[in-house]
Amino acid sequence: MILLKGLFAKLKAELAFVVLLAVASAGAVLYVRAERAIADRDAVLHRAELICKSAGIDFLSKRPRVADGVDCGTRVQQLAEWKGEAERQTAQLMAQALADNAARQARDNDAARRAAEAAKSAALAMEKADAEAERRNLVDREWFAAVNHVAGLRAPH
Amino acid sequence: MSPGCAPRTDPPAPLPAPIAVPVTITPPADLLRCADRPAGLPEDPALVAQIPTRARAGIIRLARAFGANADQLDRLVEFVSPGACHPTPSASSPKD
Numbered sequence: 001m002i003l004l005k006g007l008f009a010k011l012k013a014e015l016a017f018v019v020l021l022a023v024a025s026a027g028a029v030l031y032v033r034a035e036r037a038i039a040d041r042d043a044v045l046h047r048a049e050l051i052c053k054s055a056g057i058d059f060l061s062k063r064p065r066v067a068d069g070v071d072c073g074t075r076v077q078q079l080a081e082w083k084g085e086a087e088r089q090t091a092q093l094m095a096q097a098l099a100d101n102a103a104r105q106a107r108d109n110d111a112a113r114r115a116a117e118a119a120k121s122a123a124l125a126m127e128k129a130d131a132e133a134e135r136r137n138l139v140d141r142e143w144f145a146a147v148n149h150v151a152g153l154r155a156p157h
Numbered sequence: 158m159s160p161g162c163a164p165r166t167d168p169p170a171p172l173p174a175p176i177a178v179p180v181t182i183t184p185p186a187d188l189l190r191c192a193d194r195p196a197g198l199p200e201d202p203a204l205v206a207q208i209p210t211r212a213r214a215g216i217i218r219l220a221r222a223f224g225a226n227a228d229q230l231d232r233l234v235e236f237v238s239p240g241a242c243h244p245t246p247s248a249s250s251p252k253d
Contacts, residue, residue: 075169082172089177108236115228140205144198151220152227153197
């Protein structure tokens with residue numbers, strides 16, 4: 001008890017110094033925080049300038065009554081829209097091209113199948129007609145017609 | 158910025174709209190002609206002949222190759238420009 005009383009008495013005597021000490025330490029804390037805030041602000045500003053430069057627009061506004069970064073933000077937004085639109089159109093063209101190719105393939109598969117069937121039946125008829133010609137040692141209208149059929153030709157009028 | 162630069166007073170000009178263009182392969186027109194199919198051999202009942210076996214086999218080979226090549230060419234032309242040729246002239250020939 002006596003010890004505490006002694007301490008209070010001493011503090012009372014040095015009150016001015018104690019208050020100065022408290023104010024000084026608060027000021028030091030504020031100073032450090034302000035320094036850090038300034039450093040952070042500079043870093044963010046620098047980064048913003050770099051970002052805007054890569055978009056082709058200065059971060060600092062050159063127009064009166066227009067805040068810094070507004071034009072840059074507009075341009076970035078335009079670029080994003082441009083990219084989206086380009087991707088949309090590209091995807092559309094790709095889908096169209098794929099569908100077109102699939103349709104071509106399907107059509108060609110049909111044509112190939114029909115051609116193969118026609119060639120097969122023509123070859124069979126040709127074989128028969130040629131065997132007949134071989135047997136008779138004579139080629140006639142049937143043999144010529146089979147040759148025309150194999151070649152996909154019609155007889156002249 | 159140099160002081161000579163006039164300060165910009167307009168907002169940034171809008172970007173040109175993107176235009177995606179498909180790249181198509183367009184062969185020269187003469188590559189897209191359909192197969193030439195002339196008149197074939199005469200089919201006359203009065204026309205009979207003696208042709209040696211080897212010559213007959215040769216004629217048949219030629220005819221078969223002609224038909225296959227013409228079909229393939231027509232398919233190719235049809236693939237590039239659909240509807241340009243009749244797909245199967247052997248089945249529905251336009252000329253006779």
